[in-house]
Amino acid sequence: MAAGKLPGERRLRNRPLAEQIALAVLAVVGAAWAVAALIDTPVFFQPVLFGLGTGAIVAALALGLVVAYRASGVINFGHGAIATYVTYVYVSLTDTGDYPIPPLPNPLAPIEGIGGIELVDFPTMVGMGGPMHPALAMTVALSTAAVLGLIAHYAIFRPLRYAPVLAKVVASVGIMLFLQAAVVLRFGSRAKSADPIFPNDPVDFLGVRVGQDRFWLLGTVAVGTLALWLLFRYTRFGIATRASAENERFSTLLGFNADFQAGVSWVLASVLAGLVGILVAPITGVTPNLFTVLLISSLGAALLGRMSSFVIAAAAGLMLGVLDQELFRLEFEFAWIPDIGIRRALPFVVIALAMVVRGETLPSRGAVQAERLPEAYAPPITRGRMVGYGLLAAIAFWVTVFAPFQFRSGMQNTLIGVILALSLVVVTGYVGQISLMQMALAGVAAFAVGSFGTSAGLPMLLTLPLAVLSGLGFGLIAALPSLRTRGASLAIITLASGLAIEEIFFQRSGWFGLGRTTKEAPTPEIAGIEFGTTSEFVWGDGKIPTGVFGLFLLALAIGCCVSVMRLRRSRLGEQMLAVRANERAAAAAGVNVAAIKLSAFGIASFFAALGGALTAYKLGTYAQDSFGIFVSLSVLAFAYLGGISTVGGAIMAGTLFAEGIGIVVTNEWFIDVGPYTAYVAGFFLIATAVYNNEGIDGFQRRQLVALWNRLRGRRRSAPDKPPAGVGASNE
Amino acid sequence: MSNPSAPDAVLRTEHLVVQFGGLRAVNDVSLECSRGQLTGLIGPNGAGKTTFIDAVTGFLPDNASGSVALEGVEVFGRSPHRLSHDGLTRTWQTLELFDDISVRSNLEIARERLSLVGALADFFRPRRRDARVDEILELLGLEDFAAHEPRELSQGQRKLVGVGRALASASSKILLLDEPAAGLDKSETAWFGEQLRGLVDEGHTLLLVDHDMGLVLNVCDQIHMLVFGELVASGSPAEMRSDPKVIAAYLGHSGGSA
Numbered sequence: 001m002a003a004g005k006l007p008g009e010r011r012l013r014n015r016p017l018a019e020q021i022a023l024a025v026l027a028v029v030g031a032a033w034a035v036a037a038l039i040d041t042p043v044f045f046q047p048v049l050f051g052l053g054t055g056a057i058v059a060a061l062a063l064g065l066v067v068a069y070r071a072s073g074v075i076n077f078g079h080g081a082i083a084t085y086v087t088y089v090y091v092s093l094t095d096t097g098d099y100p101i102p103p104l105p106n107p108l109a110p111i112e113g114i115g116g117i118e119l120v121d122f123p124t125m126v127g128m129g130g131p132m133h134p135a136l137a138m139t140v141a142l143s144t145a146a147v148l149g150l151i152a153h154y155a156i157f158r159p160l161r162y163a164p165v166l167a168k169v170v171a172s173v174g175i176m177l178f179l180q181a182a183v184v185l186r187f188g189s190r191a192k193s194a195d196p197i198f199p200n201d202p203v204d205f206l207g208v209r210v211g212q213d214r215f216w217l218l219g220t221v222a223v224g225t226l227a228l229w230l231l232f233r234y235t236r237f238g239i240a241t242r243a244s245a246e247n248e249r250f251s252t253l254l255g256f257n258a259d260f261q262a263g264v265s266w267v268l269a270s271v272l273a274g275l276v277g278i279l280v281a282p283i284t285g286v287t288p289n290l291f292t293v294l295l296i297s298s299l300g301a302a303l304l305g306r307m308s309s310f311v312i313a314a315a316a317g318l319m320l321g322v323l324d325q326e327l328f329r330l331e332f333e334f335a336w337i338p339d340i341g342i343r344r345a346l347p348f349v350v351i352a353l354a355m356v357v358r359g360e361t362l363p364s365r366g367a368v369q370a371e372r373l374p375e376a377y378a379p380p381i382t383r384g385r386m387v388g389y390g391l392l393a394a395i396a397f398w399v400t401v402f403a404p405f406q407f408r409s410g411m412q413n414t415l416i417g418v419i420l421a422l423s424l425v426v427v428t429g430y431v432g433q434i435s436l437m438q439m440a441l442a443g444v445a446a447f448a449v450g451s452f453g454t455s456a457g458l459p460m461l462l463t464l465p466l467a468v469l470s471g472l473g474f475g476l477i478a479a480l481p482s483l484r485t486r487g488a489s490l491a492i493i494t495l496a497s498g499l500a501i502e503e504i505f506f507q508r509s510g511w512f513g514l515g516r517t518t519k520e521a522p523t524p525e526i527a528g529i530e531f532g533t534t535s536e537f538v539w540g541d542g543k544i545p546t547g548v549f550g551l552f553l554l555a556l557a558i559g560c561c562v563s564v565m566r567l568r569r570s571r572l573g574e575q576m577l578a579v580r581a582n583e584r585a586a587a588a589a590g591v592n593v594a595a596i597k598l599s600a601f602g603i604a605s606f607f608a609a610l611g612g613a614l615t616a617y618k619l620g621t622y623a624q625d626s627f628g629i630f631v632s633l634s635v636l637a638f639a640y641l642g643g644i645s646t647v648g649g650a651i652m653a654g655t656l657f658a659e660g661i662g663i664v665v666t667n668e669w670f671i672d673v674g675p676y677t678a679y680v681a682g683f684f685l686i687a688t689a690v691y692n693n694e695g696i697d698g699f700q701r702r703q704l705v706a707l708w709n710r711l712r713g714r715r716r717s718a719p720d721k722p723p724a725g726v727g728a729s730n731e
Numbered sequence: 732m733s734n735p736s737a738p739d740a741v742l743r744t745e746h747l748v749v750q751f752g753g754l755r756a757v758n759d760v761s762l763e764c765s766r767g768q769l770t771g772l773i774g775p776n777g778a779g780k781t782t783f784i785d786a787v788t789g790f791l792p793d794n795a796s797g798s799v800a801l802e803g804v805e806v807f808g809r810s811p812h813r814l815s816h817d818g819l820t821r822t823w824q825t826l827e828l829f830d831d832i833s834v835r836s837n838l839e840i841a842r843e844r845l846s847l848v849g850a851l852a853d854f855f856r857p858r859r860r861d862a863r864v865d866e867i868l869e870l871l872g873l874e875d876f877a878a879h880e881p882r883e884l885s886q887g888q889r890k891l892v893g894v895g896r897a898l899a900s901a902s903s904k905i906l907l908l909d910e911p912a913a914g915l916d917k918s919e920t921a922w923f924g925e926q927l928r929g930l931v932d933e934g935h936t937l938l939l940v941d942h943d944m945g946l947v948l949n950v951c952d953q954i955h956m957l958v959f960g961e962l963v964a965s966g967s968p969a970e971m972r973s974d975p976k977v978i979a980a981y982l983g984h985s986g987g988s989a
Contacts, residue, residue, distance in 0.1 A: 581830055584790065586840070588815055589820075592845075
């Protein structure tokens with residue numbers, strides 16, 4: 001074993017020099033600011049007092065993240081969504097006394113759908129007899145949180161104990177999508193509030209007038225931090241959990257039940273999340289996205305605390321909140337500071353700093369072993385298979401051109417979805433690097449289409465490459481921190497990069513932005529021939545969208561699929577898989593790991609940007625909401641669901657894609673799944689991560705292989721002689 | 732290949748030190764591996780053998796210092812993949828094979844360095860089968876398993892895949908084998924030793940790290956011994972057999988190690 005992994009090397013106190021310097025710089029900046037605050041108290045203090053409110057939420061969420069990580073090595077992207085869900089339960093209970101039932105599948109739905117009748121009215125809420133007392137409501141809501149924690153542990157993360165990090169990240173993203181969709185389905189996406197819990201009479205503090213509830217919140221977070229620190233430092237439970245995090249096998253041998261500890265910690269983390277939400281709801285109000293957006297800052301804070309220190313995580317969280325308000329004030333006060341959303345990019349900057357300073361990886365747990373990654377299956381090229389591909393292309397052609405208009409539209413969404421999913425097949429499937437920013441890159445390409453195409457009036461043959469290059473450039477820059485990180489840290493950094501791009505560029509209108517409604521793409525046209533969604537076309541029924549743009553998409557999608565298939569078989573593709581399997585060994589075998597990662601991010605950015613540019617041309621008029629951070633997450637969800645490591649999986653993902661052909665067919669022929677798409681996708685994403693990490697594509701491939709073997713076995717009585725050595729594997 | 736009558740040093744380390752916090756895992760080690768020879772590096776558990784290999788192959792850039800010369804060229808400080816291209820190839824005690832791809836691909840990856848142009852050319856016109864890979868597979872008796880994934884092979888065969896991958900490196904000048912016999916039983920170890928001898932007879936230069944004294948004494952031409960990071964003895968197998976320091980380290984007269 002390399003001595004670099006001696007236990008002592010990992011401990012908190014043995015921080016590398018660079019990290020100590022970074023912390024020292026932070027302390028100096030803080031001190032300088034404090035001096036300035038003493039000179040001109042109210043001006044400097046106001047942002048602090050305002051910022052401490054947000055900071056307390058960020059800190060509290062960070063505490064929960066650390067608890068869950070210490071117990072089970074999972075960075076829970078669904079932590080914010082748990083807070084949201086529990087908060088809505090609480091708000092609903094105090095408001096009307098209704099307890100929401102998560103949307104359940106109606107077993108009669110197929111019959112109802114085909115028959116066009118409604119047999120039963122499925123309940124959505126259970127009345128609890130009018131508005132509930134806050135204390136009682138809080139008990140019920142926090143019990144819900146505890147149950148969510150138990151489910152998260154026993155149904156999701158315990159089965160994933162030895163799974164690759166990718167599966168854990170994907171499962172927690174699934175939790176986020178699922179719970180958020182549940183909230184939107186039950187309560188809509190409008191903001192809600194609740195009656196105050198803390199006294200909120202304003203007080204004067206150093207010449208600033210603020211609601212005193214902030215101080216209460218702050219105090220609660222401080223007490224919570226202290227309690228957690230004591231719990232994990234001095235109790236038998238805490239010490240055992242720490243021991244398990246260091247070395248699970250060893251602590252199990254010593255008689256600790258690592259599994260039970262993890263379960264308790266998950267409950268603790270969920271209840272913490274719920275408590276944060278309930279306490280915050282009266283102060284800021286709550287929207288379905290609120291805590292998930294704040295969670296990105298919390299992830300940064302927790303990372304600064306190395307996912308293990310409660311005190312540092314909480315302090316960093318508070319500081320992020322203050323810094324945010326301080327930057328806001330500076331932007332407001334000094335006109336020369338460009339209004340480019342610097343403060344919005346703050347979480348990214350902090351996370352990037354934490355990564356670059358800390359380098360390498362998170363403290364990796366000494367888990368027993370990692371299960372294998374989804375197989376990057378490269379189908380043998382046979383004549384039968386080529387006929388199959390040809391048939392598939394022919395069907396796609398027919399649907400694209402001749403099917404009724406809603407199917408044609410679904411097909412266009414699917415074709416773009418395939419290209420977007422391919423970007424994740426390359427970077428995540430082949431190289432194992434998790435990217436949660438692909439739609440941000442797509443958005444960059446999309447606004448470039450509007451800027452170069454419409455504003456500058458360039459022809460498409462220039463606009464499209466320029467747009468793709470813009471996305472590619474952003475992707476490569478954002479990929480730089482990835483060279484020193486991997487696994488869950490990389491997921492966080494890409495999430496933060498995506499958010500930074502979104503906040504800095506997408507909110508604004510004009511050349512470098514998308515705006516809320518403003519962006520327009522020109523009609524695609526090459527050599528005087530128009531082929532937009534509304535352009536006339538000789539085939540089809542003439543309704544919009546006509547088939548011609550779909551054909552353009554089909555040609556590109558087929559080209560992309562063939563390219564990725566060839567990539568898989570090429571030397572570059574093999575080196576990518578080597579990096580995915582084992583970075584150290586790849587380097588020792590002469591593979592330039594950094595170059596391979598960068599090229600993968602480059603190729604993936606290319607596909608993402610192409611998908612974004614095509615989305616722009618398809619939509620014609622578009623805005624930021626098509627390219628937000630949550631769209632990125634659902635792209636990952638669909639790609640994983642389809643099969644993250646194969647081209648077939650990408651095609652499957654495109655079919656399932658939002659308003660893709662699969663969804664259209666389901667809507668037209670069976671039931672309207674529209675509003676439930678995210679909810680169902682979240683559910684199946686979790687299920688896929690836990691039970692079948694190869695997605696739909698791998699699943700059906702195995703079924704087909706099994707069927708084929710059975711048929712063949714029946715035909716030939718004597719099976720082929722099994723290759724020697726098979727079955728004689730180790731252990 | 733080389734002229735066997737003039738054994739020159741393929742690999743030479745001078746004053747190699749690896750420091751982890753307060754612990755000196757490798758302390759001022761200077762040694763040589765001669766061309767066409769099988770050099771052994773032995774020592775009890777925790778002696779710093781693997782750390783030595785990690786340092787030589789560039790995996791401990793922040794902890795190591797000293798000098799590493801490959802055929803007289805100073806290579807210390809280069810990155811692992813660069814060193815691999817330069818001809819310094821290694822295996823791992825824990826195998827570290829690429830489990831998702833075939834045995835053949837495991838070897839092919841080590842064959843050539845991939846440039847941007849090369850990657851593009853290969854994308855549009857895929858390479859042909861590499862004859863050298865077939866040779867190595869045959870040499871190691873793995874030709875029947877080329878299309879299998881490493882996980883389908885026996886432990887001994889997997890070890891050979893690791894050796895094969897290191898051998899496949901187009902420019903391999905010396906092969907550093909980190910406890911290749913760990914986990915093999917007596918007869919497998921003996922057989923494995925024969926394979927190694929075969930490689931040396933073919934003209935390869937090897938450094939074998941192991942704590943199995945039997946294997947090392949039987950197959951090596953020259954042996955060095957590390958104890959607590961320090962080079963305490965060097966010599967031929969016969970000399971080592973009778974060296975009191977070696978006997979002390981292995982029989983525990985100088986105090987046991989963890």
